[in-house]
Amino acid sequence: MSRRAAAALGLVVVVLAGLDGLAFLSGAEHHGGFWNSVPLGDLALGALGAGLLAWFARRVLKPLLSRPESYYDGAGSP
Amino acid sequence: MMLVLLHPAFWLFIGLVIVFANRRRMPxxxxxxxxxxxxxxxxxxxxxxxxxxxxxxxxxVWFQADRLSLLFSLVFAIVALLGFLYGSHRMRAGETAAALLYAGSAIATVLAGDWITFFVFWEAMALxxxxxxWQGxxxxxxxxxMRYLLVHGAGGALLFAGIVLHLAGGGETSLGGLVSGSPPFWLILGAVAINAAIPPLHAWLTDAYPEASTSGSVFLSAFTTKTAVYAxxxxxxxxxxxxPxxxxxxxYGVVFAVIENDIRRLLGYHIVSQVGYMVAAVGIGTPLALNGAASHAFSHILYKALLFMGAGAAIEATGLRRLSDLGGISRHMRFAVAMYAVGALSISGAPLFNGFISKSMIVSAAGEEHLLWTELLLVLAAVGTFLSVGLKLPWFAFFGERRGVAVRxxxxxxxxxxxxxxALCLLYGLFPNLLYSRLPYLATYAPYTLDHVVSSAQLLLATGFVFYLARKKLTPSPGLxxxxxxxxxxxxxxxxxAATRALAAVGPVARTLRGETVTRLDNAARRLAAPGAPPRRRASFAFRAPIGWTVLFAAAAVVITWVVVWLRNPG
Known part of the structure; x- marks a missing residue:
């Protein structure tokens, strides 16, 4: 990641954290799970969730279920 | 006649007759x-x-209009219009006729007010x-x-058996009135679960939808699963x-989508995933959740059609359908890619797009009922949706490495x-009351609160960041x-x-079955299992054999049902 992209990302995170804090301080009603009431909780959940899904799909599911395109050709042959 | 003209499906059935009558003379x-x-x-x-x-x-009761049925039938008609416009450069009379019957049957199903009309159009939709x-x-x-027909034939048999048991048990012919936990309840729920593609009964969808034509996929993405959500x-x-x-x-849908290589199969897994939101909302059952299911079905039909149109545009332009073959074509089809992005942001629940105003309603309904695990799984599914439909598919299909693909x-x-x-995805996202004013249940919901918007933005940003870091590891590879x-x-x-071979090996039965019949069954089994395998003899009959199985299953279900009914009420 370039330095400029990292800076832009940092800026967006700061803005989101500020808005999160604003929502928290304004007493806005938080819907649902605990991650909604923790500042930047959704950001953490998103990163964790995306990382977990990508890891599970690539490292567990793909080795287990992946087959060649021609897998079903002749699969039912006596 | 005036009464008939009032039925919206009548328009499509008239179109079917016109197309059929003029199939050789006009497009x-x-x-x-x-x-x-x-x-x-x-x-x-x-x-x-x-x-x-x-x-x-x-x-x-062949026309029963209330807010729920009108909402579904309106969006069905809109997507039919979009589908016909999308495919108008290539669809032949046969495909148009099939699409007209399909769309008309879907509208007639959701407007049906009795079990018999419902069943007839449900099955017309399947056929x-x-x-x-096949028009693929x-x-x-x-x-x-064929595999689709086999699965939906079994579903139709379940529905028929459930309806017969319901009516034989003294149930009303008007739609509804199922006693929770009774045999008809479970039979009909099983039939609806097949059409809703609830795992493990979902594979017909991801198997068949990518095989239709590009315009056929647009129609398929809209009707069968959403009619099941309506049911x-x-x-x-x-x-x-x-x-649960x-x-x-x-x-389930998003996890499989992460490893999928075929662009339309990837989108098919996301139909499974998005319908999962609606199924969970129906189960929650509060007015907010039910409105969430109805509005998410409405939104989903629009953005999913748009996504299939985007995937179809890539296929039309290049003739390729796998992510591992595509790449670097966005500068040749900027408008199509921009519209795909609208669909991708909609399905990901990004603020300002129609998915946001409906998906957040379901997640909020789960939160209100303190269903923590349900809410968590739905949020993770939203993350996975953006990961694969919003980032992986467009990155590897439209952007990414240029592979010198010729683009028409x-x-x-x-x-x-x-x-x-x-435009419709944006319109409903920007003005949610256009949709909310049509919802069937009494519940108020405000999607654009600071909390909702910041939450959604954080989830999307974090997912984008993870994709940026892991994009090389997510590079698709050939295979299934x-x-x-x-x-x-x-x-x-x-x-x-094996059973046919065993039957063929015994005495008089063998003489009866040996030869063509055994070959037919054997070929049917081979075709079911092995799409590429050549038939032993007479391919045409082997091709038809699964229809026979489907009819056999249906007939067996009918006979069993009547026996059960007779045993319960011998008089």
């Missing part, structure tokens, strides 16, 4: 566009009410969707259509078992349909991923093949 597509527009206009003016007639002693898959015109489309809303609201099923379904210009009608679809269709494509097919 079907302008007829499709005109009659779908007629259905949209009819539905925009439709009011609540019902029309019925009595046939052979049965009271048939016409098979015809639409490839050997893969024909075989996937769940109408017949099974508050059925608790649907909550729906939440698991939402996650896209026809204007295709781009126009995508433009209208994208086994799913539950493996069960009937390999072990079941082998069992049938």
């Amino acid at each position: 079907g597509m302008p007829v499709g566009v005109i009659v779908a527009l007629g259905a949209v206009l009819a539905l925009m003016r439709a009011v609540e009410g019902s029309l019925e007639t009595t046939v052979a002693g049965f009271r048939l 016409s969707s098979v015809a639409l898959i 015109g490839t050997a893969g489309a024909r075989r996937a259509g 769940l809303l109408r017949l099974f609201p508050g059925t608790e078992v649907l909550v 099923l729906g939440a698991a379904m939402a996650l 210009p896209l026809p204007t009608n295709l781009l126009a349909a995508m433009g209208i679809g994208g 991923a086994l799913d539950t269709d493996w069960l009937y494509r390999v072990p079941l097919a082998r069992m049938i093949a």
Whole structure:
């Protein structure tokens, strides 16, 4: 990641954290799970969730279920 | 006659007759566009009410309009119009006829007010969707259509058995009135679960939808699963078992989508995932959740059609359908990519797009009912949706490494349909009350709160960041991923093949069965299991054999049902 992209990302995170804090301080009603009431909780959940899904799909599911395109050709042959 | 003209599906059925009568003289597509527009206009003016007639002693309520059925039938008509416009440069009379019957049957199903009308159009929808898959015109489309027919034949048998038991048990002919936990309840729920593609009964969808033509996929993405969602809303609201099923379904689809290489199969897994939200919402059963399911079905039909149009645009332009073959084509089809992005942001629940105003309603409903795990799974599914539909697919198909793929210009009608679809996704996202004012249940919801918007933005940003870091590891590779269709494509097919060989080996039975019949069954089993395998002899009959099985299953279910009914009420 370039330095400029990292800076832009940092800026967006700061803005989101500020808005999160604003929502928290304004007493806005938080819907649902605990991650909604923790500042930047959704950001953490998103990163964790995306990382977990990508890891599970690539490292567990793909080795287990992946087959060649021609897998079903002749699969039912006596 | 006036009463008949009031039925919106009538427009599409008239179109079907016109297309069929003039199949050699005129292209079907302008007829499709005109009659779908007629259905949209009819539905925009439709009011609540019902029309019925009595046939052979049965009271048939063939038009029952309330807020729920009007909402579904309106969006069905809109997507039919978009589908016909999208495909108007290539659809032949046969495909147009199948699409007209499919769309008309879907509208007639959600407007049906009695079990018999509901069943007739439900099955017409199944048969016409098979015809639409076959119009894909490839050997893969024909075989996937056969497997689709087999699964939906079993679903139809379940529905029929459930309806017969319900009526024989003294139930009303009017739609509804199922006793929770009774045999008809479970049979009909099973049939609806097949059409809703609830895992493990979902593989027909990801198997067949990618095999249809590009315009056929647009129609297929809209009707079958959403008619099932309508049936769940109408017949099974508050059925608790649907909550975990729906939440698991939402996650199941996105996990498989992450490893999928075929762009339309990837989108098919996201139909499974998004319908999971609706199924969970129906199970939650509060007015907010049920409105969430209805509005998410409405939104989903629009953005999913747009996504399939985007995937179809890539296929039309390049002739390629796998992510591992595509890449670097965005500068040749900027408008189509922009409209795909609208669909991707909509399905990901990004603020300002229509998915946000409906998906957040379901997640909030789960939160209000303190269903923590359900809410968590739905949020993770939203993350996975953005990861694969919003980032992986466009990155590897449209951007990413240039592979020197030749790109043909896209026809204007295709781009126009995508433009209208994208505009509708934005319109409903920006002005949610356009949709909320049509919802069937009494519940208020405000999507654009600071909390909701910041939450959603954080989830999307974090997902984007993870994709940026892991994009090389997510590079798609050729191959397929086994799913539950493996069960009937390999072990079941082998069992049938083994059984036919065993039958052929014994005495007089062998003489009867040996020869052509055995070959036919054997070929049918081979075709079910092995799409590429040549038949032993007389391919044409082997191709037809699964129809026979389907009829056999249906007939067996009918006979068993009647026996059960007779045993319960011998008099």
